[in-house]
Amino acid sequence: MQLHSLKHVSKSQTLLINEQSRLLESAGNKVYKFGFGQSPFPPPAHVLDALSKYSWIHDYTPVQGSVTLRDQVAAFHSELNGFNIHRDQVIVGTGSKILIYAIMASFVNAEIFVPTPSWVSYEPQAQLLGHPLQRIMTTYKQHWKIVPEQLQAALEKKQPGYQPIVILNYPDNPGGMAYTAAELEALSDVLRKHQVLVIADEIYGFVHHQGQHRSLALFYREGTIITSGLSKWCGAGGWRLGIAIVPKGLEELKETLLGVASETYSCAPAPIQKAAESAYTIQDATIDYIQAQQRILSLVGNYCAQRLQDTGVWVHAPLGGFYLFPDFTPYGRVLEHISISDSVSLCQRILKDTGVALLPGTAFGMPASHLAARLAYVDFDGKKALMAAQKFSKGSPLPSHFLQEYCPHLLEGIQKLCDWIEDLR
Template sequence: MPTEVALKPNLNLTPPVVLSPTLAADADVKRLRDAGKAVYHMGFGQAPFPAPARLIEAVQDHAHEKAYLPVAGLPELRNQVAQHQQRLLGTPAEDMDVLVAPGSKLIIYAVQMAVAGDLLLPTPSWVSYAPQATMLGQQVVPVSTQLSNAGIELPADQLDDAIVRARAAGKNPTKLLINYPSNPTGLTIPTDNLKAIAEVCIQHNICIISDEIYGRLTFDGDYRSISEFAPHHTVVTTGLSKHLSLGGWRLGVGTVPKAMTGLFDALSGIASETWSCVTAPIQIAAIDAYAGHDDIERTVSDSATIHKAVTRYLADELNALGIQCFTPQGGFYVWPDFRPLVDTLGEKTPNTSAELTKQLVNEVGIVALPGTAFGEAPDVLKLRLSVCDYDGAEALEYLRALDRPLEASDIQRFAPRVVGGVAGFKQLIETWQ
């Protein structure tokens, strides 16, 4: 038994900040697998594809580089990112500054820190946004959304209303955080809604943080950014973690409009007092990741093709079981709503999303995250399913050997645990009947 030390960490944050649920789910899976149990891992957003050979070589070739680099990132990388964003989204490179950081999560945190005031946050939202605001002593102002097969919408009148009411209640909403495509819903924001959100934010002088970490995984090439409609009000964050499956390399980037005078300097100041810089070999490899090489672009588009096939397969199968899922439009998540099914069944059905996730892991070995982790009320029976539990190298090889488009019947060949997960859902539902 270690000696207890009188010095205690600060546990006074409200609500308390605990281990991020996604990382906690990953720890659960390891524990169950170590105990020899069959697990269908739908809890953690870990993109499955191998690191591209070109990038591995670049890291290896530069492993000896050990000096601290400029705080905002290598000039060549920042320039390459600006060009990449201009090609992709049309944002003029000369209108933005680029910040490189060890993950886009830290850039989002730094922007939340640098822009004083409270956070307008759509429900549902990714797990880390609200805890970050809490850690900074800022309040979260919920913004309602509407989900459909057209996407996730933040009705402009409701956003406007949330801002006006929050101000009347003495809060100071200064930032809106949106995520395109969205984790947890797998949906994008329709373009006319992006335009309407931009107008409200410009009118109320709200800083938009647009988390586009899944942007390049928008299916069918339909990626649009709100920065197109509010170029001077939008900080876009992205990085290598999702479309290149390089989460552990910790490379995120943010584009900061020059029009937001002082923000880039404030972010650089925060970076200089905290992370200092991103690892040198990773930054050098990232120059290649943003340069538009054919092999890298092919990896990105093949990854998106596979994510589209597996997420839509899972959504279709769950819909067939009576669990409502909207058709995923990007990223690698499915956001099923069990209420339509449960309403027709008896007393054995769970009452909360936490109870549902517990039943799934205990009865059929499926690890999922409850809707509460994304800001939903406990009795909203929604789950976030991450659809990445397969061998990404095998999946890419399978796709590249095909001389026809990928079909639902192919999923069993390269993602048997996703298919097994569907059988697990079926089995659990039978126990409720």
């Protein structure tokens, strides 16, 4: 059958690298899967028990999510974010990805502003909706973070008649960087001046390595929609449970958003919502689980960053999440001599030579010629690491032998990558 006028929509780069890694493994190759950003940790035992207990539930729930779950989410985020949230502000969906899309889909004309590098799906989602997207480019020296002057300059050029929407992700993917309270407050002054709607993608907020995440909503309450979910801090990416917290005063937007939800995903799966009630209950088991992750990810991330820094690659120690964004610019001339002049060929060559799978900087909106890549330091047995970490005193750092014992495959992959870089000299 001859089809016409199909949209060109590529597969998500993160999902694609996961498929490529599996193909290489099935062919007998050893692969170090640093390309796909999936949490290495399983959901907490009490959350798994809840899913098993309520797996028989099959009825639709309200589009906005069950009242009980929204109560739990509101209480959980109120406690950990430091400001009051009511259940009526909470929307539950099938992952924060579709909720971000639904927010943008609620507008006829919106102009999207995205600090870059940024998560791979923001731009394709805007393109699917026909919304123009403007990138605010950052640099390694800026720690991949925007500053108020940049934001002001970008918003001064916003299109008349279009709702400006800034998507701010922190701790960020791909860099693992986080904003301080002072930085967020300074940005909020510019956002308020231009009446910007902000989608604060805080999916990695609870895996800030020091537990010091601060929400933009603390400073720009009236214009910030927080999105989060179970994928990253609760190790349940495949469950597809996300939440959005809409500020009071934006009821019209909330109703439009619920209309979009009702015509797309209808509701989040009922058994998953019941399990999420357990996840969003503040109890010692949940807090211990989150803090153990933070300690492990801090240890692993700082080790990987230090090893790469020792080779001369530009990379910052991460503050949250489980990503690094190494910049190979110092090796630009050497790489050019071996026919590597862009981030795609760089990652392809590294994968071929070492088995280390990285995601090229172009996937995150960087120019093709910028020799940067994302490294997800998640290729280890998170279940064993969690069990071990919870045996050590909460107030003390994990011992130096922890990585050798519980993350040997990851260490081997980092060694392979560092050896490859050293051989360039």
